[in-house]
Amino acid sequence: MKSTHTPTMKDVAARAGVSLGTVSKVINHIPVGEKNREKVNLAIKELGYKVNTYARGLKTQETKMIALIVPDTTNPFYARFTQYVEKKLYEKGYKLILCCANGIPEKEIGYLNLASQNKADGIIALTYTDVSSFIPAQIPIVSFDRYFENHPVPLVASDNFQGGFQGTKKLWELGCRRPVFIRFRSKFSSETDKRLEGYVAACKELNLPSDCLDLTDPPDIDASLKAYLEDHKDSRGKLTLDGIFANTDHQAYHAMKILNQMGYRIPEDVQILGFDGIRKYGIDDSALYVSSMCQPVEDLAYLCVEILLKKKEGGVVPSLSLLPVTYEYGGTTRQSNTPMQAYGASNEQQCKHLGI
């Protein structure tokens, strides 16, 4: 009695009265005599046959799965990135294996190996820790924002340098003359470090001082900000700075909070510009509400997928792809009636930044 037995291709073949090969062809949409195709399809339906992915994978060596490594889905930016990656993969017939690394290096490394174990066809890595030396060779992998030393991994990112540069120019255009850049100093070199470089480059071009504050780790982020602001008051209590360019929207939000607490008006006393554009993509009105240099999350996600799949097919892909960021007004900068200008860094600076 084989009642409790998942039907296999052999069962289908028997029922339809054809050979195994014919069934296989029908399943894989390879042309086959019309009569047979119908017989096979009928048998499949009657038996409720489902292809066994393992048996197939064993032959084809394809899983149709892509692993995505992110630090934390709870972060709106990553959540959105994940969502778009999944969407694109789905359209292309792939499934997403999600890894929330949460800063656990072994976890990141484990998922990096998924492809070598035939559990995934490729990896999109937005790693947090330094896993350069664990990048498996010979497998399709794309990195978002992180630069892996000594490993030729295609990198996709926003044009952080341009973002930093243009944001600074925009602040200047809106009247800011004493900006300060605030950020965490990241432990590992990341594409996002270029934001500061862009800021510095623009300040130089504008003959502005390029102050920068390195925030300390949470939970003291507010404290270090406050201390910095107290240090930058004149005798009348007026701030000697008039603009804050924050490395992320989140940091911008903190700055906003502190300034409010200290009684300064935004944007009248101090303008604030963030980076990421979380608000634009926020699911509800409660999300961050700051002016921001906005990353094209959707396009970034799509590009990662496209490059990864192309690489998987053996195609030649760019080792670096930078997508432009855009200025989005969010209430913490002065209103301006002139549209955003497409500021560009000078050729010289651009070259220096690209290292060419």
Added chain:
Amino acid sequence: MKSTHTPTMKDVAARAGVSLGTVSKVINHIPVGEKNREKVNLAIKELGYKVNTYARGLKTQETKMIALIVPDTTNPFYARFTQYVEKKLYEKGYKLILCCANGIPEKEIGYLNLASQNKADGIIALTYTDVSSFIPAQIPIVSFDRYFENHPVPLVASDNFQGGFQGTKKLWELGCRRPVFIRFRSKFSSETDKRLEGYVAACKELNLPSDCLDLTDPPDIDASLKAYLEDHKDSRGKLTLDGIFANTDHQAYHAMKILNQMGYRIPEDVQILGFDGIRKYGIDDSALYVSSMCQPVEDLAYLCVEILLKKKEGGVVPSLSLLPVTYEYGGTTRQSNTPMQAYGASNEQQCKHLGI
């Protein structure tokens, strides 16, 4: 020349000078002579051998993957749920296949079938559309919040009835005497509908009117709220209601916004209580800031995983598991110095709600 050939168990066996079976045992941590184990491990290292998941899966019929279907990872609640599911699965040696259904029924159905195709060992479904009739039989599946008609799918959810009940009592304790419940009327029956039932039950017990406003779809959510409030003013412009119990934190936030716009004070004029507890789990201070009946997201996620895996092992699992929600002060209700009481619905009401 076999230089460009992924090493297989056979290669390892040859190199170590042992049989295939021995290699298999070493890999699966089945006791084996010490000398041989060392030889095999050495060979594995030297060759860089990785087990081929497909070949293994073909034999074992296990994928060590679980699919999670959520409507949208961009929603902080789902994002957090996803994160915890992934964490628990990882601990148990499973990987997560993520489906952001985004309201696309075919997508949900496709992922529901993943298990029958041997791509996943089980499914955790937080579906948006009505997919009752597509639930595959015989495969491990757990539902979060959604009730599938005619299908004995284990359901995990917050105790929404108790939450509605206790929240109402809490509002009353804080002085509210004219509450109104606001919500979207959901298209498909969901466990969350019980929040309203709990509210109604509590109102009855407290001899309060149990007003309820069904919000219209976005983007008119604000409009319908505003209209309702305008309708509930007395001649002097004072509101005839003094408390809003919102079905979700998000709706509570909208209520907060409108009330602010209309010049009412919170919580002095109107108290607001939300449901979900997003703020408590928010990654930054910009998240919703309302008093809320807080769902134990972490425990809910863990429970889903545990029940799923138990079911997969053939264990007997509860068909319904409800976890308690807790009141969290968030600024939109009056301060109270009495700790939250563990209010319970009366026995009679409890029975009615459970249908027993």
Added chain:
DNA sequence: TTTTAAATATGAAACGTTTCATTTATTTGT
């Protein structure tokens, strides 16, 4: 018709594991 060419269908082999009935080596008891 018969021959030839084109189109289809066939089924054995292979993919890389796990499993299990056997065989071989080791230990124990006398």
Added chain:
DNA sequence: ACAAATAAATGAAACGTTTCATATTTAAAA
């Protein structure tokens, strides 16, 4: 030192596909 008992290692078979060389059918040409 020998038999019996126990432990360890072996390798063929099986998992359910895909593939490809071969066989069969069908259609076209002579």
